[in-house]
Amino acid sequence: MSCNCMTRTSQQECRSILELKQRIEKFTVRRRKNMYIIPRPQQWYQKEGTFTLKYDRRIVLNSNCPPEVYEDAQMLQQDLEEYAGFCTTISCGIPENGDICLQLGEHMKEQEYTLLVQAHGICITGGSAVGIFYGIQTLRQIIEQCGCCIPYTIIVDQPKILHRGFYHDVTRGRIPTMDYLKKLVDRMAFYKLNQLQLYMEHTFLFRGFSEVWRDDTPLTAEDILELDAYCRKRHIELVPSIACFGHLYKVLRTKTYGELCEMPGMEKEPFGFVDRMRHHTLDVSNPESIQLVKALIDEFMPLFTSQYFNICADETFDLGKGKSAALAEEKGTQRLYLDFVKELCEYVVSKGKTPMFWGDIICEFPEAVQELPKETICLNWGYDADWPEDSTRKLSEAGARLYNCPGVSGWDQLVNQIRVSYENISRMCQYASNYHAEGLLNTDWGDCGHINHPDFSLPGMIYGAAFSWNLEIPEFEDINRQISRVAYGDETETLASVLARISESWKFTWRNMVDFLEQDGLKLAQMGNPTDRKALLDELEKLVKIEEPAVYQQAAQELETIQQELYAAVSHLPVGRRGKIRAYLIAVQGMILLQKIGAVLADFIALMEAQGKEPAEDQTVQSDINMENDIKRIPEHQETENAHREEQWNLAEDLEYWLYDYKKLWRSVSKEAELHRIEHVICQYADWLRVFDKICD
Numbered sequence: 001m002s003c004n005c006m007t008r009t010s011q012q013e014c015r016s017i018l019e020l021k022q023r024i025e026k027f028t029v030r031r032r033k034n035m036y037i038i039p040r041p042q043q044w045y046q047k048e049g050t051f052t053l054k055y056d057r058r059i060v061l062n063s064n065c066p067p068e069v070y071e072d073a074q075m076l077q078q079d080l081e082e083y084a085g086f087c088t089t090i091s092c093g094i095p096e097n098g099d100i101c102l103q104l105g106e107h108m109k110e111q112e113y114t115l116l117v118q119a120h121g122i123c124i125t126g127g128s129a130v131g132i133f134y135g136i137q138t139l140r141q142i143i144e145q146c147g148c149c150i151p152y153t154i155i156v157d158q159p160k161i162l163h164r165g166f167y168h169d170v171t172r173g174r175i176p177t178m179d180y181l182k183k184l185v186d187r188m189a190f191y192k193l194n195q196l197q198l199y200m201e202h203t204f205l206f207r208g209f210s211e212v213w214r215d216d217t218p219l220t221a222e223d224i225l226e227l228d229a230y231c232r233k234r235h236i237e238l239v240p241s242i243a244c245f246g247h248l249y250k251v252l253r254t255k256t257y258g259e260l261c262e263m264p265g266m267e268k269e270p271f272g273f274v275d276r277m278r279h280h281t282l283d284v285s286n287p288e289s290i291q292l293v294k295a296l297i298d299e300f301m302p303l304f305t306s307q308y309f310n311i312c313a314d315e316t317f318d319l320g321k322g323k324s325a326a327l328a329e330e331k332g333t334q335r336l337y338l339d340f341v342k343e344l345c346e347y348v349v350s351k352g353k354t355p356m357f358w359g360d361i362i363c364e365f366p367e368a369v370q371e372l373p374k375e376t377i378c379l380n381w382g383y384d385a386d387w388p389e390d391s392t393r394k395l396s397e398a399g400a401r402l403y404n405c406p407g408v409s410g411w412d413q414l415v416n417q418i419r420v421s422y423e424n425i426s427r428m429c430q431y432a433s434n435y436h437a438e439g440l441l442n443t444d445w446g447d448c449g450h451i452n453h454p455d456f457s458l459p460g461m462i463y464g465a466a467f468s469w470n471l472e473i474p475e476f477e478d479i480n481r482q483i484s485r486v487a488y489g490d491e492t493e494t495l496a497s498v499l500a501r502i503s504e505s506w507k508f509t510w511r512n513m514v515d516f517l518e519q520d521g522l523k524l525a526q527m528g529n530p531t532d533r534k535a536l537l538d539e540l541e542k543l544v545k546i547e548e549p550a551v552y553q554q555a556a557q558e559l560e561t562i563q564q565e566l567y568a569a570v571s572h573l574p575v576g577r578r579g580k581i582r583a584y585l586i587a588v589q590g591m592i593l594l595q596k597i598g599a600v601l602a603d604f605i606a607l608m609e610a611q612g613k614e615p616a617e618d619q620t621v622q623s624d625i626n627m628e629n630d631i632k633r634i635p636e637h638q639e640t641e642n643a644h645r646e647e648q649w650n651l652a653e654d655l656e657y658w659l660y661d662y663k664k665l666w667r668s669v670s671k672e673a674e675l676h677r678i679e680h681v682i683c684q685y686a687d688w689l690r691v692f693d694k695i696c697d
Contacts, residue, residue: 034485035146036145036481036485038465039191039192039465039468039470040470041157041470042156042157042158043156043157045154045155046151047152047153048152049151050152051119051122051151052150053080053084053088053098053148054148055086057096057099057100058089058095059077059089060091060094060095061090061091062103062104064104066128068233069102069133071233072102072129076100076136076143077090079140079143080148083143084143086148095121095123097120099121100122100123100124101121101123102126104128105125109158110128111131111159112127112158113138113158115138115155117142117154119152122150124136127158129235130194131158133189135157138155141190141486144486145486159468159469161432161439161468162439163403163440163441164193164195164464164465165195165239165439165441166184166188166197167196167444168197168444169443170199171200171202172277172445172447172450173677173678174446174666175203175216175217175218176454176669178226180669181198184196185227185231185236187461188236188465189235192465193236193464193465194235194236195236195441196236196237197238197441198219200241201248201250202218202249203216204218204219204242211255212256217672217673225303228303232305239308240309240310241356242296242297242300242310242312244296244312245281245282245311246312246315246316246317246318247277249280252280252282253269253280255267259286260282260283260289261280262283262318262322262323263323264322264323266279271677277447279317281317284339285324285327293311293344294344294347297347297351301348301351307353307354309354309355310355311344311357312357312358313344314360315358319337320333338368341362342371349373354377357377357378358379358381359378359380359391359400362378369395369398369400375401377401377402377439378403380395380403380405381407383443384420385423385424386427387428389431389435392404392431392434393435396435396436404428405440405443406421406424406428406464407425407443408421408442408461408463409424410445410446410456411445411447411448411450411452412511413509414506414510414588415588418500419500422459422460425460426463429471430471433471440468442463442465448514451510453587453665454669454670455580455583455669456584458487459487462483481494481496481497484496488577489574490569490572494569495572498569502584502588502591505558505562508547508594508597512598513597513685515543519543520543521540522685540605546602546605547602549599549603551598552595552602556596559588559592560592563585566581566585569581582665583665600651648690655686656686659679662678663675
């Protein structure tokens with residue numbers, strides 16, 4: 001027998017091994033069809049064949065790796081343990097066959113990396129520690145989807161837009177816990193974002209500001225220092241951002257600083273979610289205004305290692321309309337604005353930092369950017385789905401250093417408007433590329449109490465990360481399939497599409513609810529049976545357009561269908577991610593209840609209209625004939641009235657139980673902050689529902 005002949009047993013073993021390899025190959029090809037990387041690499045090639053990462057292999061750092069790469073390797077190590085089922089060791093030196101190698105490359109840009117998956121192992125090469133980090137994030141996404149059997153892959157990648165940021169409102173209702181902020185940073189890093197800004201007006205514990213933050217739960221200097229250090233470990237720059245001109249609502253309503261408000265007497269006005277965004281600009285004619293802002297900058301700036309400082313200076317609606325009116329008459333409102341912003345920008349530059357400011361005001365006279373320090377960056381914002389390129393073009397042609405700033409469309413919403421954010425962000429990224437903007441800053445504002453859970457901004461955040469990195473923008477359905485798999489682990493790749501339908505389904509919105517309350521709609525609706533119902537109805541119509549009851553009933557049914565789809569989606573998610581659905585279930589339940597409130601308001605208005613009609617002459621005789629029949633139907637009418645009363649009381653109770661669940665959800669990720677203001681709105685409506693039947697008598 002020849003020495004290379006096989007025994008029957010060895011032949012069977014060989015066939016078994018061959019069959020196993022074929023099964024692995026088929027499995028890998030099947031998985032590869034659905035393998036996604038977000039952002040999509042600029043160059044991505046896949047070959048036939050599979051590399052199997054074995055449990056005894058190592059993550060090897062080349063001797064040229066910067067020290068911080070070790071912590072980045074630990075991140076990869078943790079993912080291997082979770083998704084491949086074993087924990088590799090980390091070493092330094094020369095890699096062996098089957099290892100993962102991390103190394104610096106020559107002649108590569110800072111954020112550039114390559115990722116090679118071949119028969120003898122995996123190699124990530126970066127132009128810097130940042131490039132290696134981005135290569136690791138790509139490999140993490142692959143491992144999450146493929147485990148330890150990874151398709152042969154060649155990736156050559158770098159971002160289209162160098163500065164890719166996320167702007168998170170921590171002022172208008174919600175202040176996240178430190179744990180949540182760190183999770184936000186981790187999430188940003190996973191999708192290769194590299195700047196974070198937290199919008200602040202009054203929510204930092206400034207010295208001398210005790211009257212401003214005494215009833216709040218502000219962030220502290222230690223919080224900022226801790227977060228800044230954490231961001232650096234994730235290769236993210238934490239950029240300071242505070243309101244320095246307009247939007248100083250709470251500051252300028254205090255006895256300490258009220259005199260610096262452009263409009264006199266604003267501190268006497270009751271709190272309003274809407275009013276907070278309309279007024280409260282500094283009086284530029286008072287020298288103490290600029291001194292106050294400089295003092296805030298002096299205290300805030302040293303807490304950050306960033307080279308930038310955002311002074312905001314947007315929406316100065318009141319400028320020149322109050323105390324500075326005479327000065328505006330003399331110099332013009334635009335000159336007042338420019339002089340104040342210029343002095344602040346020069347002050348930031350004198351501190352060795354690069355100033356940023358919002359560009360909505362200066363876009364009306366863009367040539368004025370030439371008067372600002374040359375270092376200044378203009379933040380050009382626009383949030384509509386069909387936002388035009390005009391502002392980007394005008395500011396670019398005027399010579400401004402430029403970031404484009406779209407939004408995740410979560411403000412005023414219980415669940416973000418995902419389709420709107422997709423359209424807006426994709427446009428603004430394209431404009432940024434066309435006009436050579438230096439950055440993309442994706443905004444997450446918190447208008448009207450920041451009622452939406454911060455996790456709901458994830459799809460919009462991913463759009464910003466993906467489209468600013470690679471301008472080959474996928475179709476809405478395609479990117480949502482990718483998000484479903486990569487962000488949520490959804491095997492069906494449908495979850496993000498379900499989430500996108502939520503905000504498209506409600507008709508009576510949170511903003512409707514706030515507007516109706518703050519503009520005294522509920523007070524009008526409690527006026528009882530006024531003589532002039534026509535005047536009452538006219539006032540109600542001015543506040544909020546109320547649809548027919550059937551419109552709200554249909555919306556509630558659609559939301560109930562979506563809620564059931566969310567329950568069904570749970571089984572398709574990994575066990576560790578199923579908890580993400582809970583926040584959506586609570587939000588959708590709140591939206592269903594809002595539709596029922598809308599229907600009650602619609603019924604109320606219909607009743608007022610019916611009671612206010614004068615009968616025609618030919619109807620008088622018929623009404624006498626009907627009176628006897630009406631008397632006979634009194635018990636039936638009373639039964640109907642009792643049923644309506646019970647429905648409204650039940651709705652009030654449902655609102656309050658929902659509020660209890662909502663508050664628990666809020667506190668799981670946020671400080672107490674202004675939760676009480678949301679509670680106030682809900683309770684006002686619950687109280688109104690309980691007296692509705694008396695109003696209509």
